[in-house]
Amino acid sequence: MTTRPDRAGDAAGVSRRRFLAGAAGALALVGLTACGSGGSGGASASPTAVGGGKRTITTALGPVEIPANPQRVVCVDHYTPGALLDVGVTPVGVADFDTNALLADYVPRLQGLPKVGKSNEAKPEKVAELRPDLVLGTHLAHAPDPNAESYKAFAPTALFAAKTAGDWKDRALQAADAVGRRAEGEKVRQRYEERAAGIKKKYADALARTKWSMVQGGRSGEWALVLPGSWGGVVLVDAGVQFGASSAGQQGTTKNFSVEQMDALADSDVILVRGNSDGSIAAQVKPVLEQPVWQGLRAVKNNRVFPLPYFNTLHYGQAEAMLNKIEDILKQL
Known part of the structure; x- marks a missing residue:
């Protein structure tokens, strides 16, 4: 956001x-x-x-x-x-x-x-x-x-x-x-935390052997990595996701690259692209997917590119919806 x-x-x-x-x-x-x-x-x-x-x-x-x-x-x-x-x-x-x-x-x-x-x-x-x-x-x-x-x-x-x-x-x-409604708020938070911990435990093997990246569009000729400390990145961290080398340990919320720098995604086994709330791919990221170099990425060749809604997570209800999508992806790995 x-x-x-x-x-x-x-x-x-x-x-x-x-x-x-x-x-x-x-x-x-x-x-x-x-x-x-x-x-x-x-x-x-x-x-x-x-x-x-x-x-x-x-x-x-x-x-x-x-x-x-x-x-x-x-x-x-x-x-x-x-x-x-x-x-x-x-x-x-x-x-x-x-x-x-x-x-x-x-x-x-x-x-x-x-x-x-x-x-x-x-x-x-x-x-x-x-x-x-x-x-x-x-x-x-x-x-x-x-x-x-x-x-x-x-x-x-x-x-x-x-x-x-x-x-x-x-x-x-x-x-x-x-x-x-603090008591209700605590229950919502606890439900989210338990859900994230459950995914982290249940899919520990798949999480241990995969690197993930979050991608969104940028200005003309650019794209951006969405980082672990971002609004939605913290949800992936809670679920035990390991980020690719270009994202892991980076500060801030996003990091911009030119389209010629797609090799920043070379080690990613799973790429999450910004999605709409209905599960479709956001218009702003589509130009990135049309780049010839995109087609050569490992995750793309292995059909492991998935739209993910709520990159800019605002509340726990959205975060739980993200966890549901993350589990759906893990089932396919």
């Missing part, structure tokens, strides 16, 4: 007049709801009335006091929606998303929800319209959400730090905890 730099013109999000009007309107709606008579549904009740108290959690931007039982959660990034669905919580609004970046089973459940704008730069007025009692998102130190302070006018805002690609595991648990 590539994060685009923030545009300077987006920093304000909305004009001061529109922002203050939106904030006032949103807060007025919440106030009217809180003053209404009892017996209304959860979406209409006040956050404090339903939540039954507050608690403080740690976030990337410091401690934040949140409802103990939030009812109207808005996700302003593309990480937390999947993590919430993993523990049985559906947000009332989400940032825009690429369907191929989400677990296929979750796409229908999120497509019908109100959208609040781009991931990590949602529109404050769109967030306010949904009357959230909690806003969740991700804090990228190199590209912070320019509207993070604005969300706080409508609801407690918890942004969790993304320090490395593989720490989506920690942030998934933090998101579950924020909505009062």
Whole structure:
């Protein structure tokens, strides 16, 4: 997953007049709801009335006091929606998303929800319209959400730090905890870890005698190795996969090569190419597969090239889907 730099013109999000009007309107709606008579549904009740108290959690931007039982959660990034669905919580609004970046089973459940704008730069007025009692998102130190302070006018805002690609595991648990589902989040994590350990043990022989590489497209005339420390690379590591020499021990998430450098894959017995959520090969990698030198690789000659979805793993549900695919491949080796 590539994060685009923030545009300077987006920093304000909305004009001061529109922002203050939106904030006032949103807060007025919440106030009217809180003053209404009892017996209304959860979406209409006040956050404090339903939540039954507050608690403080740690976030990337410091401690934040949140409802103990939030009812109207808005996700302003593309990480937390999947993590919430993993523990049985559906947000009332989400940032825009690429369907191929989400677990296929979750796409229908999120497509019908109100959208609040781009991931990590949602529109404050769109967030306010949904009357959230909690806003969740991700804090990228190199590209912070320019509207993070604005969300706080409508609801407690918890942004969790993304320090490395593989720490989506920690942030998934933090998101579950924020909505009062930490126990469920722990169970999801345990299920994933047990599944990965089971594959590592069951297919130890096949894993010991094979080297794997993850490949995606790049700029014209280039391709990239996706490395063990990447979002999806950590899932392969957990399953006991050994990476080829050009990937093993490398820092970062990707390493670029020219098409003339396909020999970087020469020792790979299995090549995983970026796939879509439906299992098809992603369009961005197809030019790589059309290179004449590609056809001479050992893995290609042995029919051991497989599309793998969720290279940019966002949550445990996706990671489990990756493990299922990895096991399917191991059965063929």
